[in-house]
Amino acid sequence: MGGKKGAADGLGRALIKNHNQMVRDSKEKGRALHLQQRRVLESVTDVSDIDAVLEKAAEADRVYSFDNPSANVLINIDSSMNMDEMMEEERGNLRKQEEALYASSLRIPRRPPWNARMSVEELDANETKAFLEWRRNLARLEENEKLLLTPFEKNLDIWRQLWRVLERSDLIVMVVDARDPLFYRCPDLEFCTAIIEFIANDQQYARELDELKKTLLLVNKADLLPISVRRHWAEYFHQHDILFVFWSAKAASAAMEGKPFLDQFKEEITPEQPIQEDLDTKIYGREEILVRLQSEAEVITARKSRNNDNRGGKHLETSNVNSIAKQVVVGFVGYPNVGKSSTINALVGQKRTGVTSTPGKTKHFQTIVISDELILCDCPGLVFPSFSSSRYEMIASGVLPIDRMTEHREAVQVVADRVPRKVIENTYNITLPRPKSYERQSRPPLSSELLRAYCSSRGYVSSSGLPDETKAARIILKDYVDGRLSHYERPPRDKDAEVNEADDIVNSNFSSDDEPNACDPDGNCTNVEAGAQEHSLSNLLDDLKSFELAGALASKNAPVAKKKAATSSHKRQKKPQRKKDRSWRVGNDDGDGMPVVRAFQKSAVNWASIAAPNR
Numbered sequence: 154m155g156g157k158k159g160a161a162d163g164l165g166r167a168l169i170k171n172h173n174q175m176v177r178d179s180k181e182k183g184r185a186l187h188l189q190q191r192r193v194l195e196s197v198t199d200v201s202d203i204d205a206v207l208e209k210a211a212e213a214d215r216v217y218s219f220d221n222p223s224a225n226v227l228i229n230i231d232s233s234m235n236m237d238e239m240m241e242e243e244r245g246n247l248r249k250q251e252e253a254l255y256a257s258s259l260r261i262p263r264r265p266p267w268n269a270r271m272s273v274e275e276l277d278a279n280e281t282k283a284f285l286e287w288r289r290n291l292a293r294l295e296e297n298e299k300l301l302l303t304p305f306e307k308n309l310d311i312w313r314q315l316w317r318v319l320e321r322s323d324l325i326v327m328v329v330d331a332r333d334p335l336f337y338r339c340p341d342l343e344f345c346t347a348i349i350e351f352i353a354n355d356q357q358y359a360r361e362l363d364e365l366k367k368t369l370l371l372v373n374k375a376d377l378l379p380i381s382v383r384r385h386w387a388e389y390f391h392q393h394d395i396l397f398v399f400w401s402a403k404a405a406s407a408a409m410e411g412k413p414f415l416d417q418f419k420e421e422i423t424p425e426q427p428i429q430e431d432l433d434t435k436i437y438g439r440e441e442i443l444v445r446l447q448s449e450a451e452v453i454t455a456r457k458s459r460n461n462d463n464r465g466g467k468h469l470e471t472s473n474v475n476s477i478a479k480q481v482v483v484g485f486v487g488y489p490n491v492g493k494s495s496t497i498n499a500l501v502g503q504k505r506t507g508v509t510s511t512p513g514k515t516k517h518f519q520t521i522v523i524s525d526e527l528i529l530c531d532c533p534g535l536v537f538p539s540f541s542s543s544r545y546e547m548i549a550s551g552v553l554p555i556d557r558m559t560e561h562r563e564a565v566q567v568v569a570d571r572v573p574r575k576v577i578e579n580t581y582n583i584t585l586p587r588p589k590s591y592e593r594q595s596r597p598p599l600s601s602e603l604l605r606a607y608c609s610s611r612g613y614v615s616s617s618g619l620p621d622e623t624k625a626a627r628i629i630l631k632d633y634v635d636g637r638l639s640h641y642e643r644p645p646r647d648k649d650a651e652v653n654e655a656d657d658i659v660n661s662n663f664s665s666d667d668e669p670n671a672c673d674p675d676g677n678c679t680n681v682e683a684g685a686q687e688h689s690l691s692n693l694l695d696d697l698k699s700f701e702l703a704g705a706l707a708s709k710n711a712p713v714a715k716k717k718a719a720t721s722s723h724k725r726q727k728k729p730q731r732k733k734d735r736s737w738r739v740g741n742d743d744g745d746g747m748p749v750v751r752a753f754q755k756s757a758v759n760w761a762s763i764a765a766p767n768r
């Protein structure tokens with residue numbers, strides 16, 4: 154009897170002990186999770202940020218102290234010396250070759266295998282190790298002097314948010330800015346059956362997670378694109394087997410509030426009453442997009458349940474949650490500032506997530522229940538690693554914060570290169586200095602010209618008494634990001650074919666010409682640029698007139714050159730001096746021909762010295 158009682162006591166004690174241990178473990182796990190969640194999530198994209206470098210280097214040392222003593226390779230070593238010495242064109246070609254070679258290395262970090270039985274510490278250590286390995290691989294690419302790797306997200310916690318959203322989602326919606334969809338696209342996250350330029354299908358992360366997942370490209374801010382350009386993009390997406398839909402979170406929000414919404418081309422967007430038959434170019438309304446998202450996601454879950462038996466453990470763990478809940482999950486991912494939160498707010502019908510033009514506002518992913526069948530998941534914006542753009546392009550594209558930039562002239566040059574001269578002048582009511590007579594007349598304005606013209610028109614002066622270019626640069630860049638300064642890209646095929654599509658820009662704010670600064674907002678070449686070719690010879694002669702060589706060359710084209718000089722106002726001031734010289738030379742040319750011989754002798758020297766700068 155006593156023995157039985159003792160055994161029962163022992164069992165009871167063991168059960169209580171086990172229970173207490175479980176409580177302690179779960180408390181600890183909870184504390185660790187709580188601490189992890191309390192960490193302020195801040196995007197780190199810049200390796201020149203010394204704190205980030207030191208922090209990450211220290212982290213690397215901690216993790217790699219045993220198996221990798223050279224973990225400090227994470228620091229970006231700028232070894233571009235040799236490249237600088239190369240010719241620009243040669244450098245560009247080399248870079249393209251290298252980019253093609255290493256394109257498949259531009260992967261987003263993979264979450265290492267995990268299961269629910271792992272402790273928080275084990276999970277954290279595995280993820281940190283895998284992440285640092287990924288960063289080391291990218292650091293190796295950065296060391297390649299022929300490659301230019303743009304700033305990318307270096308905060309593991311932000312990537313963790315993406316991993317969670319990807320794992321939960323049946324359908325992944327990649328939100329891109331309609332003005333340059335390819336810039337904001339991450340092929341590694343796409344699921345498509347056609348050949349993607351960079352990454353073989355089986356290497357795509359979306360596929361690795363679950364081959365039944367799908368990615369939909371949500372081309373947001375479509376209100377900033379004319380319909381003709383939407384059509385070209387639609388063709389491009391079809392050709393590349395990319396699932397897409399045009400959307401405008403702004404138009405959808407306005408429609409919900411019952412306000413009329415005019416796009417940039419003064420056409421009213423009425424998404425709920427489709428007047429356009431063409432579903433490819435149509436900007437979807439809120440209801441339509443919700444139905445589309447739900448149906449796409451339902452197809453995926455139906456396929457998943459059919460394939461349930463064949464799936465591996467990893468898939469079961471993530472997808473079971475959804476099938477039990479009988480809800481489909483749609484995850485929104487993309488670069489910062491492309492309009493993910495605006496889209497979610499428009500779909501939810503109320504402000505659920507913060508919206509601002511400053512990138513990186515969304516810090517943690519959010520889950521929003523739309524209905525019993527549909528859940529949306531908003532991921533923080535992520536800067537994916539890429540070769541294709543410069544830091545300045547990323548600032549101008551709104552991906553890196555404008556307020557933190559230091560090289561404002563370089564970033565503004567991106568704007569000046571892309572927005573037609575006339576559009577800049579009309580938007581700001583300023584006059585930009587014309588190119589000098591010896592310069593290419595269709596060249597874009599220099600950022601210094603734009604900034605100074607802007608500062609002088611607004612009276613922006615810094616404390617040093619110089620034009621406040623920093624202030625002007627911020628305003629111009631914000632206008633560019635917000636769409637006040639109109640611009641958009643065309644699909645690559647269009648550029649290659651150099652198609653002249655003047656009809657595409659009839660209603661647009663600006664030119665569609667491949668040389669953006671060559672035409673006015675109506676698509677007509679401006680006086681200066683239209684006459685660029687016509688004037689080129691006279692401009693060249695105008696330069697040459699400063700030299701004695703001009704006499705000989707001008708004699709051939711004298712009537713044309715004289716006429717142009719007479720009609721061109723900026724040449725009039727110099728006319729008396731030149732006229733005097735020219736009359737002397739022409740007179741001699743008409744005489745015994747001696748000056749021709751003299752000029753010919755001198756030209757051998759002078760031509761070489763003056764032609765070089767124009768090349």
Ligand SMILES: Nc1nc2c(ncn2[C@@H]2O[C@H](COP(=O)(O)OP(=O)(O)OP(=O)(O)O)[C@@H](O)[C@H]2O)c(=O)[nH]1
Pocket residue numbers: 373374375376377400401402403404488489490491492493494495496507508509510511512513514515532533534535635636
């Ligand atoms: N013209 C236009 N602007 C839009 C549209 N959608 C969003 N925007 C603007 O784009 C900017 C960024 O929008 P957000 O919704 O905060 O972008 P996000 O992708 O959530 O940004 P992060 O929080 O950094 O990830 C804001 O200034 C929006 O007003 C649109 O459809 N049309």
